[in-house]
Structure formats: C-alpha cells, structure tokens
Amino acid sequence: MxxxxxxxxxxxxxxxxxxxxxxxxxxxxxxxxxxxxxxxxxxxxxxxxxxxxxxxxxxxxxxxxxxxxxxxxxxxxxxxxxxxxxxxxxxxxxxxxxxxxxxxxxxxxxxxxxxxxxxxxxxxxxxxxxxxxxxxxxxxxxxxxxxxxxxxxxxMQRELIAVPEHWTVGDAIDYLRGHEELTTDFWEIYVVDPAHKPVGTCQLSWILRTPRGVAISDVMKREQTLIPVDMDQEEVALRFQKYALISAAVVDSGGRLVGMITVDDVVHIISEEAGEDILRLSGAGEGDINEPIRLTVRTRFVWLVINLGTALLAASVVGLFEAEIAKFALLAALMGIVSGMGGNAGTQTLAVVVRALATNQLTSSNTTRMITREFMIALANGMLLGLLIGCGTGLIYGNLSLGIVFGLSILINNLVAGLSGVLIPVGLERAGVDPAVSSAVFVTMMTDCMGFFTFLGLAMLWGLSA
Amino acid sequence: MxxxxxxxxxxxxxxxxxxxxxxxxxxxxxxxxxxxxxxxxxxxxxxxxxxxxxxxxxxxxxxxxxxxxxxxxxxxxxxxxxxxxxxxxxxxxxxxxxxxxxxxxxxxxxxxxxxxxxxxxxxxxxxxxxxxxxxxxxxxxxxxxxxxxxxxxxxMQRELIAVPEHWTVGDAIDYLRGHEELTTDFWEIYVVDPAHKPVGTCQLSWILRTPRGVAISDVMKREQTLIPVDMDQEEVALRFQKYALISAAVVDSGGRLVGMITVDDVVHIISEEAGEDILRLSGAGEGDINEPIRLTVRTRFVWLVINLGTALLAASVVGLFEAEIAKFALLAALMGIVSGMGGNAGTQTLAVVVRALATNQLTSSNTTRMITREFMIALANGMLLGLLIGCGTGLIYGNLSLGIVFGLSILINNLVAGLSGVLIPVGLERAGVDPAVSSAVFVTMMTDCMGFFTFLGLAMLWGLSA
Missing domain, CATH: 1.25.60.10 (MgtE N-terminal domain-like)
Structure with a gap:
C-alpha cells in the first residue's frame, strides 16, 4: 500500500x-x-x-x-x-x-x-x-x-515513568531504552524524591533537546500542577483546561506519586460536563441517546411531574382572577404573553449564570457585579419591550389603560426574571445544590406566577374592561 | 525555596x-x-x-x-x-x-x-x-x-518538527539537540517526504524508547489523522476528541504539511462548543459575562422580540375561544398547564437532540431510530401525565368531561412536543441552519399553539361549562 x-x-x-x-x-x-x-x-x-x-x-x-x-x-x-x-x-x-x-x-x-x-x-x-x-x-x-x-x-493510570532527581538525561534515556516492560504512551516523565514524592515534571521534548550529561533536575520544571487522588473529575478537567496540561501527576494524601492522568482521558469529560448542563436544565437527565428507553421515560416523567406542581401553582394564581377574566376574556389571551416573555428572559439569564458557575467564571469576587449586570440588562430590555408591547396594544385595541397595564407588567416581570435568573442559581450553588438541575423550576415558577399576578392584579386594580 | x-x-x-x-x-x-x-x-x-x-x-x-x-x-x-x-x-x-x-x-x-x-x-x-x-x-x-x-x-502554529523519512532515531535526536532555534514545545514529530507531505507521526516516547540506529520510518505510525487547513475549528475539536489526539498535522489543499495543532489549543474549543448550545438554545448569544452590556442587551432583545411573535400567535389562538372563556373562566386557568407541560416535554427532547447533533451522535444512520424513540417516550409520558391530570381534575371539580378533555389535550400536546422536539432540529440541521439557535422558537410555537388549540377546541366541541 x-x-x-x-x-x-x-x-x-x-x-x-x-x-x-x-x-x-x-x-x-x-x-x-x-x-x-x-x-x-x-x-x-x-x-x-x-x-x-x-x-x-x-x-x-x-x-x-x-x-x-x-x-x-x-x-x-x-x-x-x-x-x-x-x-x-x-x-x-x-x-x-x-x-x-x-x-x-x-x-x-x-x-x-x-x-x-x-x-x-x-x-x-x-x-x-x-x-x-x-x-x-x-x-x-x-x-x-x-x-x-x-x-x-x-x-488515572498507574503506568507512568518516574525517575530519581540525581539522574542525568542520558540515564533516563538508557532506562527507557533498556526496559521493555515500561509503558510506551507517555508525554512527560515525573522526577521523584526518595519518598516517591514528585519534585518536578519534564516534557519529553526538553529531554530530546538536551545533551546526555545534563542533570534531569536542571531540565525539569519544578512548578507542577498536582492532582489529589480524591479530586472530583470535573475539577480535574477544569484544572487541565485552565493550565493547558497534557498530563499531570496524581498524588495520595501523603503527597506520594500514585498515578498519572493524560489529557485524552480528560477531553471527553470536559465535553460531557460542558454539555450536560443543557440536559440538566431541561430535565432530560444525562440525555444519552443510548440509554434504555424505560430509564429515559422515568427521568423525564419525574421532571414533568415537578413542573406540573409549578404549573398548578401558576393556574391557581390565574384562578384568583376568574371573575375578571369572565368579564374581560381578552385578558386570558394576553396574560400568556406576560408570563412567556418573562420565562424567556429568565431562561437567558439562567443559561448564562449556570455556564459561568460551571466554568468557575462566576465566583464570590464578582457575584455582585453579575447581579448588577443582569439587573441592568433586565431593566433595559423590560423597558424596551414594555414600551413596544404597551404602545402596540394601546393602539390596536384603542384602550390606553390596557396598554399601560400590559407594558408595566412586562417590565416588572422582566425584572423578576433577571433577578431570579441570577439569584436562584447562585443561591442553590451556595447551598451545595447543583444549579443546573433545579434552577429552571424555580425561575419558571417565579416568572409564571408573578407574570399572571402582576398583569391580572393590575388589570383588576385599574378596573379594566372591554 | x-x-x-x-x-x-x-x-x-x-x-x-x-x-x-x-x-x-x-x-x-x-x-x-x-x-x-x-x-x-x-x-x-x-x-x-x-x-x-x-x-x-x-x-x-x-x-x-x-x-x-x-x-x-x-x-x-x-x-x-x-x-x-x-x-x-x-x-x-x-x-x-x-x-x-x-x-x-x-x-x-x-x-x-x-x-x-x-x-x-x-x-x-x-x-x-x-x-x-x-x-x-x-x-x-x-x-x-x-x-x-x-x-x-x-x-495552528507553524512552529513544529518535521524530519525526512530516511533519518534514523539518532539523526532526529542530534538534529533536535543541535538546533537552538527549534521550538521546545512539541509532543510528536512529523515525518515528511521530499514534497513536504506527511507520511507518518512519531510520539516522542517512541523515539526515547528506541535505539539510535533504528530508522524513523520503522518507529512512526503511518495511519495519521490529518487536518485540512480550512477545516472548521468545531470539526477539528470533534476529531481530536474522537481519535484522542495530542497533536495533529495540518495540511494544505496539496497535502503539504503547513502547521500543527496541539490538544491544549483545542480543549477550550471543546468546552466552548459544548457549552454554547445551552446559551444558543436560550437565546443568550455567546453568553460571555465579560461582553459589554450594550451588546448583551441587543442580542437578548432580538431573541425576545422573535419570541414575542410566537407569544402573539399563541395569544391569537386563545383569542379564537374568547367566548368559551367568558362562559367558563376556569379554562383560562387550566390552558396554561397544557401548553406549559408540552413546552417542558419539548425542551427535554430538544436538549437531547441538539446535543446529539452537536456531537455527531445523531446521523442519518440512526435518525429514524431517534424519532421512534422520542415518539415512544412522548407516548408513555403523555399517557401517564394525561391519566394523572385527567383523573385529578375530574375528581376535584366533579366534572368528568373536563377531566377527559384536559387529559386528552395533555396526551396530544406531549406527542406534538416529542415529535417537533426531534423533527424541527433535525430538519433545520439538514437545511444547513444551526438547530441550537432556532429550534426553541419553533418548538415553543408548536407546543403553545397546539396546546391552547387542542384544549380550548376540545372544550368547545364537548360544550364544557361550569
């Protein structure tokens, strides 16, 4: 060939x-x-x-x-x-x-x-x-x-190359050539002290570019990113990503070298962890298309029943205003716009916040800034949309009061959406709950209930009618 | 120290x-x-x-x-x-x-x-x-x-190590030791023919484990994953992930070696590409928390206005049944449950399908299987939820007809959700449109409009009243 x-x-x-x-x-x-x-x-x-x-x-x-x-x-x-x-x-x-x-x-x-x-x-x-x-x-x-x-x-894998610090580059090469049983797939070698604690890491390219007589300890990099053996794989993946690692030494609680993790084992974790938030936020579990159908039905059903609770709550808010609706059925057609627009704005904020939390971009140093940022965005979009919808409705139905109530509710619900979209996931994260799994239910509950309550409540107070 | x-x-x-x-x-x-x-x-x-x-x-x-x-x-x-x-x-x-x-x-x-x-x-x-x-x-x-x-x-970076195929391991090591100006960060060397076309790749560990006299062409791996220079970075990332690559040669249209991509440059793309679907699905743009606020407001506003269109359409469906609602205002409270449950089920399917498309797991080989799978899940959950909600409502309101209409609408809208949740993103992908960006609008439109239409329509046909 x-x-x-x-x-x-x-x-x-x-x-x-x-x-x-x-x-x-x-x-x-x-x-x-x-x-x-x-x-x-x-x-x-x-x-x-x-x-x-x-x-x-x-x-x-x-x-x-x-x-x-x-x-x-x-x-x-x-x-x-x-x-x-x-x-x-x-x-x-x-x-x-x-x-x-x-x-x-x-x-x-x-x-x-x-x-x-x-x-x-x-x-x-x-x-x-x-x-x-x-x-x-x-x-x-x-x-x-x-x-x-x-x-x-x-x-981690336990197959790795570790050499003592007093060796030269030549010693290391001879060792690698002379021992058939050693692993052939490695990208860095670890330099250890007599207690088998890592003291440095050496890229193979550095060894290849250095004369045989030079001491390994003069070639290696002493600053290493060590991985504790009990670290969660998501944290391992983020550490690889942050420090652009190809491989890293894994150490036990005594600081001794026990294994090695290479980037190819981490790449699929990075992808999974980054992709799973979308599945969790939407209640699709792990969303593996190869999962037995019975398990998928169960995971999704649980989520739908939880959301049914939210929907019932929202329906009961609407129920409070049945008398208003019977008098002025147009309210029933329009109320869904208030809750829906709030829901969309809330989902936008939620997606951004959940991603920022998952990638450790949102930390206690910038939480206040994030809340202010989302509030400003919600205020800007709430006013724009409120004005657009309020004026539109006022003109189309020739009903100024309806326009004002509608526009005002859109603005208020946008603010509710923006604030709950950031406060709920941040609060859950602080409480040790995965924000990707449970935020959406609470945010939707807020935007649905507050959307209906604000619009129908204002309509009642204003005495709106056909 | x-x-x-x-x-x-x-x-x-x-x-x-x-x-x-x-x-x-x-x-x-x-x-x-x-x-x-x-x-x-x-x-x-x-x-x-x-x-x-x-x-x-x-x-x-x-x-x-x-x-x-x-x-x-x-x-x-x-x-x-x-x-x-x-x-x-x-x-x-x-x-x-x-x-x-x-x-x-x-x-x-x-x-x-x-x-x-x-x-x-x-x-x-x-x-x-x-x-x-x-x-x-x-x-x-x-x-x-x-x-x-x-x-x-x-x-890609242009700094890489390429050697001719007639060299020995020793030649390569001498070359690397003798040329100060060469890059120091590389994980594999590329073996090229006289026309500078790659013929093999050699991990540095293989070179280090082989005696100096052995020919490079006997150490290298001939099967390589080459990257065309005009390949999209998302495809590059998926290729690195699929074949667990550490580095890969980049070739021009003539097949000549022009650069090298290493996994550390790809890791952040894998993470971004996997994470961005959630942001796109929710209309949050790229969702970078460092983006100037003005740009964020604009991106999100556009999305909200598009969704306003959907909401208006859904509202006009409700508007068709204003007379029914005026007669029986409870319908207004309950209709949101039908559309909301459909929306949730649709989002679950959508999240799974968008992820499967983005990771190339859903291809023309298994599309039919995926559609069947989602239909079965929607049928199972639709029947379970329809029964639960139908019986519950029938008992609570002592209104059997209301229970039947409600339960049946839940079932139908779940099927609408499951089918549109898979058919819409798959259709958009085939049409060359990014399913993550535009699917949600269409799926929500389907579940909202069909939810209202089915529930209120059945209620009218059945002549439901308080």
Missing part, C-alpha cells in the same frame, strides 16, 4: 462522511453481511476501521442486532474498541461475554480504561472478572475501584 | 480557593494596593501567580479598574498572560497599549496565540502592529489571517 492511501482522511473516505461518522450505506452493508451469515465479508469491511469507528458502528447498530454483529467480528473487538464505546452499548456487549473474556480485554488496557469497563458491572460479574485477572492487574484495578466514582483515582 | 513549597497546590493555597479561582480577599488586596498607588506591593502579590491566574485577575477586576491594574504590573503582563485572557478583557487592555507594545507581545507568542490577539483588532491597529513586527513573524501571521476565522489555519 502506498503511504498516501494510508493517511486517514483518504483511507476512510469510503466509510466516513464529512463529520467523521460512518455512512449509513456502510453500516447497512456490514449489517447485511452479518444477517446473511457472511462473517468473512463483515470482517473485511470492519477491519480497516479505527477502534473509535468500530465502537461507533455498535452505537449505530440497532440494539437487537448488536449481539450478532459482535459474534461475527469477535476477533476485531479488542480492548481499544471497548475503551471508546458508549457506556450503555458497552454494558450491552459485556453482558453477553464470559467473565474470562472480559478479563482478557481488561488485562490489555491501561488501568483507567479497565476500571471504566469493570466499574459498571454487577457485583457478582465484577468479582468473577477480577478473579480471572493476573494478581498484578487485579491489585491495580481493585485499588482504583477503592477510590470514589468520578474521582481522579478512577481516572 | 524547598521543593514542596514550589509544587503548585501548596504555593497557591493562599491565593486560590478550592475551585482554583483567586480568592476575593486576594483580588481586593491587589486592587487596594493599586488604588493606593503602591505598585511595588501589587507586583509582589501578583508575581507568584501562574499566567492563567493573572489573566483571571483581570477578568475579576471591574472594567474601570483594569487600566490602573495593567499600569501597576506592566512588567508581569507577558505574552502568556494575554494568551490566557478572555477575548473582551484582552481587547480592553490591547486598546490601551501602543502598536509596538502589542507587536512585542505578539512576537513572543506561537502563531496561533499571536493571531488570536491580532485578529480581533480594528483594521488600522492591526496594520500598525503588523508593521512593527519582524518580517518573518509578520509573514506567518499574515498568512494565518488569510485563512477563514475559526478555521484550522487560524488555530
């Missing part, structure tokens, strides 16, 4: 669309081969794919055809493919495998990927897999499992 | 809170020193900080105090600090600097960071800065600026 054929964009252009996703024709061709029992043809199609694309193939294959596909291409299903797979799809497949098969796959993986596969299994299956592993692998995985879920301890 | 004092978590614990953000007391102390004209004290406080934290300090400082702070700590304001800074805050500061000062900073940076600073300047200032640069730097930056905004060409 010539080299150009091997560079990826060319080689995969038959299978991948412009988004790097498998083309439907290709998926269909593989599944057709599987259905016809032609494993040979299926394997021939799948073999050239990158492990990430084989993982995708399973995600794009309907649930009920996955087992047959796995059977047809078993020998291509290596550890890398499992490491890349969506959790639910992986569970699906793992359930269909024997413990010793899972153990074979796990033993090929770095600790972090092996843990990712094993941590979601039922306890019995987990024990069976652990028993089938080498004592070394088993000890490493058991230790990783002893750290809390979603902590640095689960995320 | 002892080594432990130098490892970051310890050294910064006085200045940073548990989220790695500067403590308000610290920010206050710095600004107090600036205000009192004590630049010495301000510099002493700021000096130990990481460039990313100095950048944060400016973000946390109120707009009107930033210039004074910059003046007090000018000598600490190096290129790294500017590279880490929020765009709006950077523009603020850059505006206050002379072109030759900006040129000094830009010449210290890698091409990608220099471009990020210069691309946002006014054209006149840009020209002045470019004139003040070295011819080499100038040519590199001008070429980068010739690529479209947010493309790989803007994101």
């Amino acid at each position: 010539s080299e150009t054929e091997l560079s990826q964009p060319e080689a995969d252009s038959q299978q991948l669309d412009e988004d790097d996703r498998l083309k439907p024709e290709f998926v269909r061709a593989v599944l057709d081969a599987v259905e016809e029992g032609d494993s040979e043809a299926a394997r021939a199609l799948v073999e050239p794919l990158h492990p990430a694309d084989i993982a995708d193939l399973f995600e794009l294959t309907p649930h009920e055809e996955r087992a047959a596909l796995a059977k047809a291409i078993t020998d291509l299903l290596d550890a890398d493919v499992f490491a890349e797979m969506n959790d639910y799809v992986r569970e699906d497949l793992i359930d269909a495998l024997e413990p010793h098969q899972v153990a074979d796959i796990a033993s090929e993986l770095d600790t972090d990927d092996a843990v990712a596969i094993i941590e979601d299994m039922e306890e019995d299956d987990q024990r069976a897999v652990l028993r089938a592993l080498d004592p070394d692998d088993r000890a490493a995985i058991e230790e990783a499992l002893s750290y809390p879920e979603e902590s640095a301890g689960r995320l | 002892s080594e432990t004092e130098l490892s970051q978590p310890e050294a910064d614990s006085q200045q940073l809170d548990e989220d790695d953000r500067l403590k308000p007391e610290f920010v206050r102390a710095v600004l107090d020193a600036v205000e009192e004209g004590d630049s010495e004290a301000a510099r002493a406080l700021v000096e130990p900080l990481h460039p990313a934290d100095i950048a944060d300090l400016f973000e946390l400082t109120p707009h009107e105090e930033r210039a004074a702070l910059a003046k007090a700590i000018t000598d600490l304001l190096d290129a790294d600090v500017f590279a880490e800074m929020n765009d709006y805050v950077r523009e603020d500061l850059i505006d206050a600097l002379e072109p030759h000062q900006v040129a000094d900073i830009a010449s210290e940076l890698d091409t990608d960071d220099a471009v990020a600073i210069i691309e946002d300047m006014e054209e006149d200032d840009q020209r002045a800065v470019l004139r003040a640069l070295d011819p080499d730097d100038r040519a590199a930056i001008e070429e980068a600026l010739s690529y479209p905004e947010e493309s790989a060409g803007r994101l």
